[in-house]
Amino acid sequence: MMRILALTSLIFFLSFKFSFSQQKELPAERGIYIRTNPFSFLEIDAGVMLGVRYQWNKKFSATIDPTFIFFSPYYGADDYNSRPLGIKIRADVRYHFNKLPTDQKRYFIAPEFHYKYRTVDRTTTFGINCINQNCAYYMEDTYREIKTELGGSIKMGVDVPVDKRERLSIELYGGLG
Numbered sequence: 001m002m003r004i005l006a007l008t009s010l011i012f013f014l015s016f017k018f019s020f021s022q023q024k025e026l027p028a029e030r031g032i033y034i035r036t037n038p039f040s041f042l043e044i045d046a047g048v049m050l051g052v053r054y055q056w057n058k059k060f061s062a063t064i065d066p067t068f069i070f071f072s073p074y075y076g077a078d079d080y081n082s083r084p085l086g087i088k089i090r091a092d093v094r095y096h097f098n099k100l101p102t103d104q105k106r107y108f109i110a111p112e113f114h115y116k117y118r119t120v121d122r123t124t125t126f127g128i129n130c131i132n133q134n135c136a137y138y139m140e141d142t143y144r145e146i147k148t149e150l151g152g153s154i155k156m157g158v159d160v161p162v163d164k165r166e167r168l169s170i171e172l173y174g175g176l177g
């Protein structure tokens with residue numbers, strides 16, 4: 001009697017695992033999405049960012065966000081001739097958590113890679129043949145400052161759709177790097 005009860009219980013529980021009923025077919029979440037940051041002109045090395053996100057399944061996607069740097073809104077009055085020029089690249093691989101049935105927000109976690117190369121031509125005054133801060137003469141000259149950054153971070157964020165068809169969304173994230 002116990003064997004029959006155990007066997008029927010096992011069949012009963014396995015039937016839930018392998019059986020299915022009619023379900024609403026969800027659209028495949030694969031595709032290529034264009035990304036931009038409308039506030040990229042406010043960063044210290046500002047420019048235009050136009051990126052791409054490739055979603056290969058429900059859980060994983062990859063993004064690459066290149067930025068062409070061509071100005072900075074924060075240089076002082078003495079940097080009137082400084083015009084930065086360079087490129088910034090951010091790339092990450094994201095793990096997306098499941099959507100809650102009542103919520104359209106998509107939460108994610110991602111390790112991020114960051115690379116920046118920027119040059120600035122600067123003009124300054126140099127002292128020549130200086131001994132104890134007494135210089136024989138001074139010369140004004142231009143030199144090129146090169147800044148290279150390489151780094152990484154871990155970030156968590158949320159992707160919030162703005163329209164009903166989920167074609168436009170806002171992304172908010174924060175992290176450590």
